[in-house]
Amino acid sequence: MSYCVNCGVELDKDAARCPLCQTPVVNPVCPVDTTIPPNFPVERREVEPVNRRELALLLTAMLGCAGGCCVLLNVLFWWREMPWSAIVAGACAMLWVWTVVPLLLRRVPSLVLVGLDLLAVAGFLYLIALAVDGLDWLVRLALPIWFGCGVVLLFLWYILPRRSILSRCMLILGGCVVLMLWLELCIDLFLGSYQPMWSIVVAAVGLTLVLPLLVIRYRPDLRREVRRRFHF
Ligand SMILES: [Zn+2]
Structure with a gap:
């Protein structure tokens, strides 16, 4: 040895x-x-890149089969007032938009793809509302919540890649606080009157976490120390 x-x-x-x-x-x-x-291997080999079109075709076939089979079963055997298979087929369509569309539209900016994903969610919510006869629930509760989530998500998606890790943490925490406040507002207005309770607690906790990050962000000596200790 x-x-x-x-x-x-x-x-x-x-x-x-x-x-x-x-x-x-x-x-x-x-x-x-x-x-x-x-x-150890002496030859260097490259992993073959995944063929996007084939993967898209496979996913389309899988989701199409799942949705199609449910619709068929529903039509043949258990057709009642509410076609439950419509919800399954809608979920498959939503998953198709989430997974296959990004594979097919490679050159489209990711922000547009996230917008399409959000539209797919809205379509799915509409389908559920139709199936359970709850358009009132959709308009007064689901769509406002969807809108709030969409705005926060698109904003974060746009702004996060250009920011440092500290700024990202602050922005994500801030986004969560805004979302919780919006969520309680929507739920309370749907149920009757707006009486903020739990979202205020979440906002207070979120802000107490954001404030130290803000101090660190704008004090160069502190920022350097944090970077050194946490290996940023
Ligand atoms: Zn040596």
Whole structure:
């Protein structure tokens, strides 16, 4: 057994150089054994990229089969007032927009794709409302919540990639606080009157977390220290 004379690391019997510091191995007592096959691949191979069109076709077939089979079963056997298969088919259509559309539209900006995803969610909510005869619930509760989530998500999606880690944390926390306030407003207005309670608690906690981050963000010495300690 040999050890590197430079860094002291234990060497394999077939190592002609130290793998860490590249110092040549010279040990007259235990010469390098060149007959042992190397215990790591010597050829560099690339992983073949996934064919996007084939993957899109596979996902389309899977989702189409799931939705189509449910509709067929529903039509043949258990047709009642509420066609439950419409909800399953709608969910499959929504998943199709989420998974297959980004594969097919590669050059479209991701912000547009997120917008399409949100529209798919709105369509699915509309389908549920039709199935359970709840257009009032849709207009007064689901769509306002969907709108709030959509605005916050699109804003964060647009702004986060251009910001530092500290700013991202602050923006995500701020987005969550705004979303919780909006959520309680929508629910309370749907139920009757607006009496903020739990969202205020969430907002207070969120702001107490944002404030120290703000101080760190605008104090260069603190920022440097945090970067050093957390390896940013
Ligand atoms: Zn070495």
